Amino acid sequence: MSKLRVAVIGARGRMGAEAVKAVNAADDLELVAALGRDDKRETLTEAGAEVAVELTHPDASPANVAFCVRHGIHAVVGTTGWSEERLATLRGQLADAPGTGVLIAPNFGIGAVLTMRFAQQAARFFESVEIVELHHPGKADAPSGTAVRTAQLIGEARAAAGLPAQPDATSSALDGARGADVAGVPVHAVRLRGLVAHQEVLFGDEGETFTLRHDSMNRGSFMPGVLLGVRRIGGAPGLTLGLEHFMDLRGLDLDG
Ligand SMILES: NC(=O)C1=CN([C@@H]2O[C@H](COP(=O)(O)OP(=O)(O)OC[C@H]3O[C@@H](n4cnc5c(N)ncnc54)[C@H](O)[C@@H]3O)[C@@H](O)[C@H]2O)C=CC1
Numbered sequence: 001m002s003k004l005r006v007a008v009i010g011a012r013g014r015m016g017a018e019a020v021k022a023v024n025a026a027d028d029l030e031l032v033a034a035l036g037r038d039d040k041r042e043t044l045t046e047a048g049a050e051v052a053v054e055l056t057h058p059d060a061s062p063a064n065v066a067f068c069v070r071h072g073i074h075a076v077v078g079t080t081g082w083s084e085e086r087l088a089t090l091r092g093q094l095a096d097a098p099g100t101g102v103l104i105a106p107n108f109g110i111g112a113v114l115t116m117r118f119a120q121q122a123a124r125f126f127e128s129v130e131i132v133e134l135h136h137p138g139k140a141d142a143p144s145g146t147a148v149r150t151a152q153l154i155g156e157a158r159a160a161a162g163l164p165a166q167p168d169a170t171s172s173a174l175d176g177a178r179g180a181d182v183a184g185v186p187v188h189a190v191r192l193r194g195l196v197a198h199q200e201v202l203f204g205d206e207g208e209t210f211t212l213r214h215d216s217m218n219r220g221s222f223m224p225g226v227l228l229g230v231r232r233i234g235g236a237p238g239l240t241l242g243l244e245h246f247m248d249l250r251g252l253d254l255d256g
């Protein structure tokens with residue numbers, strides 16, 4: 001059986017280095033290119049990459065992915081910062097590249113995907129909800145892509161259930177004290193030496209609170225999700241948003 005030819009873009013970064021190790025350790029995958037910031041994108045085509053894992057910086061990711069799509073290379077993207085505008089541009093690029101697949105996953109951690117799903121399911125039952133994401137101090141963006149996606153999913157679930165905006169009597173606050181408003185959900189970002197990637201979703205209502213927490217203790221935690229994406233993306237043309245689409249979530253279906 002021939003091996004799937006995989007490239008890693010951002011290969012010398014924290015996540016990219018881990019992805020290089022994971023691809024090298026997989027019997028069914030062959031690492032054909034490992035690109036750093038100064039390498040030409042043409043290295044991907046010269047190496048005959050079939051799938052590229054993209055783990056760079058929000059400012060660099062759209063151009064890297066556009067190159068892949070133009071050359072029929074499937075992309076598994078973990079980089080954050082994919083705004084609606086950037087996604088719309090990518091959808092246009094994919095329309096001209098039938099057969100090419102791009103997975104954009106805010107978080108490759110299985111527990112993080114489940115946290116998002118459970119938060120979506122719990123959202124309609126509580127008056128209040130806030131998100132606290134906690135990361136290493138080297139992280140470029142805030143709030144995290146995972147927190148933004150979680151807040152969007154909660155906001156959609158609250159709207160679908162007809163819930164009003166959350167009550168909040170704050171009339172005097174220092175800038176930032178109530179976090180960033182994402183889809184009506186306050187999101188707070190902590191940056192602390194010693195942390196890797198963590199998130200709490202706090203729900204509250206009369207007399208009770210309910211907290212979902214996920215912790216990635218190391219970047220190896222993301223690799224089963226990266227490899228799942230690499231193996232599945234060739235069979236999923238177009239844009240896939242979120243690793244959950246490649247996971248069997250039967251029994252965790254969203255109703256309504
Ligand atoms: N989806 C997920 O599960 C995860 C996503 N991430 C995201 O992945 C991205 C990278 O995170 P880290 O590895 O921690 O960052 P990092 O800063 O350690 O690594 C990024 C690497 O990309 C390189 N780079 C920048 N521009 C480039 C370009 N145009 N071409 C090739 N390489 C380029 C940098 O030189 C650096 O080596 C961030 O957006 C982060 O939020 C991080 C962890 C998990």
Ligand SMILES: O=C(O)C1=N[C@H](C(=O)O)C[C@H](O)C1
Pocket residue numbers: 080106107108135139140143144145146147196197198
């Ligand atoms: O930069 C990180 O480290 C992480 N980035 C992703 C995000 O922004 O959600 C995923 C995870 O939180 C780790």
